[in-house]
Amino acid sequence: SFEVKLASSGRTIRVAADATVTSALAAEGILVPTSCEQGVCGTCLTRVLEGEPDHRDMYLTPQEQSANDQFLPCCSRSKSACLVLDL
Ligand code: FES
Numbered sequence: 001s002f003e004v005k006l007a008s009s010g011r012t013i014r015v016a017a018d019a020t021v022t023s024a025l026a027a028e029g030i031l032v033p034t035s036c037e038q039g040v041c042g043t044c045l046t047r048v049l050e051g052e053p054d055h056r057d058m059y060l061t062p063q064e065q066s067a068n069d070q071f072l073p074c075c076s077r078s079k080s081a082c083l084v085l086d087l
Contacts, residue, residue, distance in 0.1 A: 002078040006030070006087045007049055021073035030087060032073055039075035046071060047086035052079040 004021055005012045015024040022032050022044060035043040039057030053071035064070065073085075 002080065003082045004073075004078070005050075005082055005084045007084055008087060012082070015077070020075065021077070025073070025087075032087070034074050037074045039072050042072070044072055044074045046073050049084040049086055050080075051083035053077070053083060054079045 001014055001016050003012050003014050004025070011028070013024055013028050013030075015021050019027075020037075022034055022037070025032055032044050032046060035041045037044075039059055042059045045059075047070050048068060052068050053065075054077040055065040055071060056075045056077060057065075057072035059072055060070070071083075
């Protein structure tokens with residue numbers, strides 16, 4: 001598991017191995033808009049301020065993925081212990 005930290009509030013939310021980032025956020029009342037939930041449409045695109053995402057989507061280009069400044073939280077995870085999100 002890993003944690004996501006919300007830059008606006010400083011809240012930290014743990015993402016269990018069997019949960020998505022969007023489902024972990026929704027369980028805490030933080031709703032990120034989603035559509036496909038499979039990393040295809042880009043609807044859930046979220047800015048990453050710190051940390052290294054584990055990109056699992058098919059939406060971002062390899063260059064965009066390697067910049068590590070955005071990710072698709074419906075399917076992607078984290079290589080870092082904590083990801084700071086622009087939420
Ligand atoms: Fe479609 Fe996340 S909801 S990419």
